[in-house]
C-alpha cells in the first residue's frame with residue numbers, strides 16, 4: 001500500500017502527463033496530495049511514533065508507564081523482557097492510537113494536544129502531565145508529521161537525499177555520563193547526550209537519524225534520537241558490552257560482549273531487539289564492520305584472536321590466532337572496495353600488526369621508534385591504542401600512548417611520513433578521521449579533551465574540551 005503510493009508520487013513528479021492518468025485511475029494518490037484527509041502510515045508509526053511512548057523525559061513518567069493499564073487509551077503490554085512492541089502488538093496500537101487523531105489536523109488531535117502545555121496550544125489538563133511546552137518540540141513535530149500523512153518511505157527518501165548530512169565527531173567519555181558531539185567545521189561541541197553512564201562506543205546510523213551507544217553500566221545498546229539527543233530505546237545485551245560497529249545499511253549493530261564466554265551481539269535496529277549472539281572464544285573488546293560491509297571483525301583480548309563474521313549469514317567465517325591480545329583495528333581497501341589489510345594493535349606491543357585479509361595471515365609487525373624514557377608517558381594499560389585509515393586507503397594514522405605521539409604512515413608501503421607529540425596533554429587513546437581524510441580527532445584520555453590534528457602538516461590545530469576520560473570516538477553524518 002505504502003510502496004504503491006510512493007511509486008505513484010514518483011511517477012507524478014517525473015512524468016507529468018502520464019501522472020495525470022495515474023491520478024485519475026487511482027484516487028488514493030489524490031488523497032495523499034492533501035485534498036482529502038491524509039492517510040496514516042503504519043511504518044512511520046512504528047519507526048517514529050511508538051518510540052515517543054517509550055521515551056523517558058526528565059521529570060515525567062513515560063507514556064507507557066500509565067497507558068498500558070488503567071487509561072482509556074490502552075496500549076498493548078510489552079512482552080516479557082521486550083523493550084518495544086512486536087509487529088502484532090504494534091498493529092493493535094496503531095488501530096487504537098489512530099482513533100485519537102484527526103488525520104491532516106494535528107492542532108485538534110487529542111494525541112497531540114493532551115500532553116501539550118496549555119500555553120503552547122494544548123488543552124487544559126492531562127492526568128499524565130504536560131510533556132511538551134510548545135509545538136516546536138521535536139517529538140510534537142514527529143507526531144504532527146504522522147498525522148499529516150508522512151510515510152516511512154518519505155522519511156527514508158528525505159534522509160537519503162541528505163545522505164550528505166552534517167559531519168560530526170561522536171566522542172564517548174569512559175568515566176563520564178555523557179557523549180559529546182563535535183562539529184569538525186568549527187571544532188566546537190554542538191550537542192551532548194546526557195544520562196549514559198560509562199558509554200563505551202558510539203556509532204551513527206547511515207541515515208543520520210540514530211546514534212547507537214553501548215552502555216556498560218546497564219549492559220544495553222542505547223538508541224539515541226539524533227534530533228532530541230534523548231535515549232529512546234534500550235535493548236538488553238547478552239553480557240557486558242565493549243565497542244561496537246554498524247552494518248552498511250544500518251539494519252544491524254554488532255556489539256562486542258566482553259564478559260565471558262564472550263561473543264558478538266547482533267542487534268536488529270528495525271525490530272529493536274537482540275537478533276543473535278555469535279559466540280567467540282573469550283571476551284571481545286572491539287568489533288568493526290569492514291568498509292565494504294561484508295564482514296564484522298571482532299578482536300578477542302584475553303587471548304589473541306581475530307574473529308571474522310560474514311554479515312550475510314551472521315556466522316563465523318574464519319579466525320586468526322595471534323600471540324597477543326587484539327586491541328583496536330582498522331581496515332584499508334583494494335580498488336574494488338574489498339578489504340586489503342587489517343591493522344591491529346596488540347596488548348603490550350608499541351606498534352601494530354598488518355594482516356593480509358584475503359590470505360588470512362599476518363604480513364608484518366611495525367614497531368614505533370623508541371623515545372627516551374624521560375619522554376615516555378606511562379599511564380598503564382595498553383601502550384598502542386587508536387588506529388584509522390583515510391578513505392582513499394593511502395594514509396594510516398596510529399597512536400602510541402607510551403610515546404604520547406600520533407604517527408602517520410603511507411599505505412601500502414608503511415613509510416613513516418610524520419608524527420606529532422601531544423605535548424601538554426596525556427594519553428592519545430583513540431582516533432577517528434573526517435570523511436575527507438584531512439583531520440584526525442584524537443581522544444586525549446588523561447586530559448579530558450579531543451585534539452584535532454591536521455593530517456597534511458601533522459600539527460595539532462584544536463583542543464575541544466569534552467567529558468571525563470574520553471576514549472572511543474567515531475565519525476558520522478547526522479541529520
Ligand code: HEC
Pocket residue numbers: 052053060061062063064065066067070071072073100110111112114115125126127128129131
Ligand atoms: C502518569 C500517567 C500518565 C502518563 C505518564 C501519560 N498519560 Fe496520557 N493519560 C493518563 C490518564 C489517567 C488519562 C485519562 C484522563 C485524562 O484524559 O487526563 C490520559 C489520557 C490521555 C489521552 C486521551 C485518551 C483518550 O482516551 O482520548 C491521550 C491522547 C494521552 N493521554 C496521551 C499521552 C501521551 C502521548 C503520553 C506521553 C507523552 C501520556 N499520555 C502520558 C495518564 C498518563
